[in-house]
Amino acid sequence: MRGILRFADAEGRVRVGLGDDDEDLVRPFPDVRGMADLLSRPLAEIRELVASASGEQPVGRQADVAVLPPVDGGTEVWAGGVTYERSRRARGEESDSADLYDRVYDAARPELFFKSVAWRVVTDGEPIGIRADSELDVPEPELALYANAHGEIVGYGVCDDVSSRSIEGENALYLPQAKVYAGGCALGAFVRPVWEVEDLDAGRVRMSVLRGGDPAFSGEVALAGLRRRPEDLVSRLFDCYPFPDGAVLATGTGIVPGMDFTLQEGDVVDIEITGIGALRNTVVRGQRALDWLVDSRAEPARRRPGTPLPE
Structure with a gap:
């Protein structure tokens, strides 16, 4: 099972990406500033981001990142x-x-x-x-x-x-x-x-x-x-x-x-x-x-x- 994840990487940068339990990897969405930014976009664009995330370089395993609540900004x-x-x-x-x-x-x-x-x-x-x-x-x-x-x-x-x-x-x-x-x-x-x-x-x-x-x-x-x-x-x-x-x-x-x-x-x-x-x-x-x-x-x-x- 996979899902959208808000997390802090090893350098402390807060990011949004895709977590996958099968791969046990986290892949960031490029140019997404946070969950509020993601939720400001149309569904079709969010689908494209999720689909393209599989080609992004993983930032590490799920255990390597600090998992954060999946809301931020004005959400x-x-x-x-x-x-x-x-x-x-x-x-x-x-x-x-x-x-x-x-x-x-x-x-x-x-x-x-x-x-x-x-x-x-x-x-x-x-x-x-x-x-x-x-x-x-x-x-x-x-x-x-x-x-x-x-x-x-x-x-x-x-x-x-x-x-x-x-x-x-x-x-x-x-x-x-x-x-x-x-x-x-x-x-x-x-x-x-x-x-x-x-x-x-x-x-x-x-x-x-x-x-x-x-x-x-x-x-x-x-x-x-x-x-x-x-x-x-x-x-x-x-x-x-x-x-x-x-x-x-x-x-x-x-x-x-x-x-x-x-x-x-x-x-x-x-x-x-x-x-x-x-x-x-x-x-x-x-x-x-x-x-x-x-x-x-x-x-x-x-x-x-x-x-x-x-x-």
Whole structure:
């Protein structure tokens, strides 16, 4: 499997290229300044770049580069909510306004909300966060759509839309506080080109949470259970918003633990989407554990991975 990858080479230069698991090599795209630059281009041009990358000189093996989150510049991350039946039921369990979620599930207009600016996104091997003022927190494994400035879906990825159920459940108007905070958004390192995924609906989303090395939760759902078509979600997002650097849209989750489960510091969250990619993160608590994100804005090649993952 191969995918678009943002990385820092041995000299610390941040680049975008093509990673290939079969070859275990990374090949750079020539004259591409970053993911925002890539997502500003039409789909046909991006296809040409991916096709021509096989002729580029590799910068090394995947282990030789520092893998970075696949977003930068002005690219924004958004998310959709209540797009699976399980999500609708879960929102009703946590809230005293269950009818609100029932209505949006059946409505023509989806729930869409802002999730993160590019610099606050973490990727595989970096820590995700839970708020210090939240009592009930969950990972939300989701298919991510990478859309270019023209509203075309150019790739798929893995997203963890980490959320506070207790804050959103207290009042639906607290949604931004439940969703938007340091460590609340993780994206898998690889972006799978859309034209290389033959049957998206055949895929499955799987998630497990390890606590002290033992399973604390696991679940899976078919992508075919997504109520709204990816193209329709992107079309709605682009209706009234210009995205000159493209956008990432997480499509909602169909895996939600019961109300008796909450993430704890030190948990390890593993997410996999068939044919798309994987994501693994350790949980930290509170903003201070993610202060390194601020320092990494100027020098992304020096991102610190935070708490090491267990073997």
